[in-house]
Amino acid sequence: MTNFFDFIGDASGEWQVTFMQSIIGAPLEAVTHLQILPSTPVKIKGGIWLLKGFTSNVRYAQKDEIHRLRIIQADLGRPEATCAALIPIRKSAEWWSLAQDERRRIFEEQSRHTENGLRYLPAIARRLYHCRDIGEPFDFLTWFEYAPEYASAFEELVAFMRQTEEWVYVEREVDIRLEKVK
Amino acid sequence: MTNFFDFIGDASGEWQVTFMQSIIGAPLEAVTHLQILPSTPVKIKGGIWLLKGFTSNVRYAQKDEIHRLRIIQADLGRPEATCAALIPIRKSAEWWSLAQDERRRIFEEQSRHTENGLRYLPAIARRLYHCRDIGEPFDFLTWFEYAPEYASAFEELVAFMRQTEEWVYVEREVDIRLEKVK
Numbered sequence: 001m002t003n004f005f006d007f008i009g010d011a012s013g014e015w016q017v018t019f020m021q022s023i024i025g026a027p028l029e030a031v032t033h034l035q036i037l038p039s040t041p042v043k044i045k046g047g048i049w050l051l052k053g054f055t056s057n058v059r060y061a062q063k064d065e066i067h068r069l070r071i072i073q074a075d076l077g078r079p080e081a082t083c084a085a086l087i088p089i090r091k092s093a094e095w096w097s098l099a100q101d102e103r104r105r106i107f108e109e110q111s112r113h114t115e116n117g118l119r120y121l122p123a124i125a126r127r128l129y130h131c132r133d134i135g136e137p138f139d140f141l142t143w144f145e146y147a148p149e150y151a152s153a154f155e156e157l158v159a160f161m162r163q164t165e166e167w168v169y170v171e172r173e174v175d176i177r178l179e180k181v182k
Numbered sequence: 183m184t185n186f187f188d189f190i191g192d193a194s195g196e197w198q199v200t201f202m203q204s205i206i207g208a209p210l211e212a213v214t215h216l217q218i219l220p221s222t223p224v225k226i227k228g229g230i231w232l233l234k235g236f237t238s239n240v241r242y243a244q245k246d247e248i249h250r251l252r253i254i255q256a257d258l259g260r261p262e263a264t265c266a267a268l269i270p271i272r273k274s275a276e277w278w279s280l281a282q283d284e285r286r287r288i289f290e291e292q293s294r295h296t297e298n299g300l301r302y303l304p305a306i307a308r309r310l311y312h313c314r315d316i317g318e319p320f321d322f323l324t325w326f327e328y329a330p331e332y333a334s335a336f337e338e339l340v341a342f343m344r345q346t347e348e349w350v351y352v353e354r355e356v357d358i359r360l361e362k363v364k
Contacts (some may be wrong), residue, residue: 002330003316039314041223057317059241062283100286133238134223135183135314 003055005087005129006039007141010047013094015084015178023162025090025172034086034178051088053129053141065114074122074145077148080123081145082180085154087173088138095169098130111164120157123150138172185237187269188221189312191321192229195342197360205315205344206355207272215258216268223316233270235323242289247296256304256327263307266360267336269355270320277351278314293346302339305332320354 009017009028013035020030031048039052060064074081095103107113117126124146132139146154158175161167191199191210195217202212221234240248255291256263277285289295299308304327314321328336340357343349 003315004319041225043223054315057278058282060282061283066281098238099245099248100242100282104282130315133185133236133315135185150308 001040002038004039004041004142005053006037006044006046007051007129008035008037008047009033009049009051010035013047014181016181017176018179019175019177021175023173023175024170025040025174028174028176029053033181036174051138051141052130052134052136054134055127056088056130060104061114062108065108065118068118069114069121069178072075072118072121074125076125076127076143076145078125078145078147079149080147083148084178084180085142085144085158086178087142087144087158087171087175088176089142090132090138090172091169100160103174106166106169108172111166113159113164113166116157116160119138120150120153121148125155126155183222184220186221186223187235187237188219188226188228189233189235189311190217190219191231191233192217195229196363198363199358200361201324201355201357201359203357205355205357206352207356210270210358211357215363216358225317233313233320233323234316234318235313236316237309242286243296247290247300251296251303252302253340254300254303255306258307258309258325258327260307260327260329262329264362265328265330265333265336266362267324267326267340268358268360269324269326269340270354270356270358271322271324271352272320272354273351274313274353286350288351291346293343295343295346295348298339298342302332304334305329306336307340 010033013019013033015034017032017034027049043052061069101180127143129141131141144154191213192215195215197216199214199216211230225234236354243251306326309325313323326336
């Protein structure tokens, strides 16, 4: 299996934490470093905390959006992308009880989630890890990588997302900013 | 966690196998019984084969469909529902590379997946277990329970599904029919 990953907050690791704050809901224990490792569905102990997530098929993107995303998307691991953000999110029970068309309407027609993300590609690479189905404390681990010159663009992206209709349904969010250890 | 379940094919269990056939793709080893147990994401060995799946949020149903489903749906475990079917399914890579709106169009507008299922409720109770994301050999375990007098209605339902546009994307399907052990 190649779609499971462990995000390990610890005293050492490939990424150094430069900032860490709870935006809403319970915080995560402060750590100085983060390590991301390929994993399996088996819950293991490791580090000060360990968050597990898996990549999956797209859940909202429509044909035209996927087409544009595939043309413009950026890979993770670019040498110049020495800044990163890990933003774990949990949405409310109300969100999850909504039908697919209701969630899509809030996600895109009202909140422009994909449309806004596209504006910052390829500068800001993004990957979504799912974890709601596997009994984790968050529903998603959102991960971003960018070069230092795009730091203010990233702030813009995050600020935009947090004022959307979609974010009304976010009941836990922790914001962790990172720099690649040289 | 309460959303993970193991479906264990073995020489004993709560359900007796009355019929078992590969519809397309590799068969499963023949077994005489099936046991379903609450589980976790950890892959364990058990029985002659073990298939793991988890329940999740709805992926295609729209507001009006969910409303109708919630009014008419039937619980699992009804005493009169002594017949069951376990139909594990895997869809093609082509299906999974489609966008959400393309999959929805095939699933409902062309194939009437939910609409057809609604016609047989509450007689035929149904539950969907997901397993693509956790490295299982199938993408879904579909489970049905019904009283013996609805056996021919169930055949109708299955025959309908297999001639839909959606089923063009099914590359592995095993059909297992069961009776509750008295």
